[in-house]
Amino acid sequence: MDNYSQMLAFMWATEHGNFSAAARANGLTPSAISKLITRLEDRLQVRLFQRGTRTLTLTEEGSAYLVSARAVINAMAEADSLAEAFPDRVSGSLRIHTMTTFAKHQILPWLPDFLAAYPGLTVDVQVGPQYVDLFDQGLDVAIHSGGLPDSSRIARKIGESAWVTCASPEYLARRGTPAQPNDLLEHDCFNFGFHSAWNTWQFRDGEGGIITVPISPKAVFAQGDLLREMALSGAGIVKLAQFHIGEDIRQGRLIPLLTEFSLEGSEPIYLIYSNRKHLSPRIRVFRDFLEKRLKENPWA
Known part of the structure; x- marks a missing residue:
């Protein structure tokens, strides 16, 4: 087991470039890492690292040992992963x-x-x-x-998820369905209350360009579920992720809007x-x- 600990310390030092970083990443002290590697070098009777002021450089023997050590560590990890069964x-x-x-x-x-x-x-x-x-x-x-x-x-x-501009059938029956992106300026819209790209309502303009509609939200919310509830209640229009409202769309509770102007990609x-x-x-x-x-x- 001590041999395995020495090998792990060697791998950690190689990955992190010095004893201090390797120790911090693995909950040990630099002296503990140094002692393990010194024992390894004494056991193998070769020097594995050229020790600089701040960095470690593998010797020729260290580079050769690294190949074998990595194979052993990989085999141990693969054996441990059998716990999944x-x-x-x-x-x-x-x-x-x-x-x-x-x-x-x-x-x-x-x-x-x-x-x-x-x-x-x-x-x-x-x-x-x-x-x-x-x-x-x-x-x-x-x-x-x-x-x-x-x-x-x-x-x-x-996975991938598109952003969908949508509203409830009740809202659309009461206020009408926007035919083009700028029609949103005449509708009640709701948005997130924090700075995010999700708050930018962009669409294709029909000529290959992209337009941003500067909506003025009637209310903003910290959580997407609150926006969803506002839309389901018939209060107005929202833009939400497909993974969030996919079932609402399938069930007809929310209707996608301006789909012909939607940006491609998810x-x-x-x-x-x-x-x-x-x-x-x-x-x-x-x-x-x-x-x-x-x-x-x-x-x-």
């Missing part, structure tokens, strides 16, 4: 951060089945409208849409996790459950 062995707490509407409409419907399948697992679902990197605070998985900041995190695309939705080469079983089973659910129940 035994639901009672997938345990611990899974911390998730996502949009409130995604949690309500795309996770909660199947979450009871997921928890029943993995009785040793507990789930902590945190919500917020925009992506915040909380992985250093123990977050396991984030699910968010749109553009993401550059980082070392892994973003796995799990907003990507990502499953984000920390930059780890091998996922823990709890993250992997959640990912697989989610992707299976989305495949069986597409929101479009």
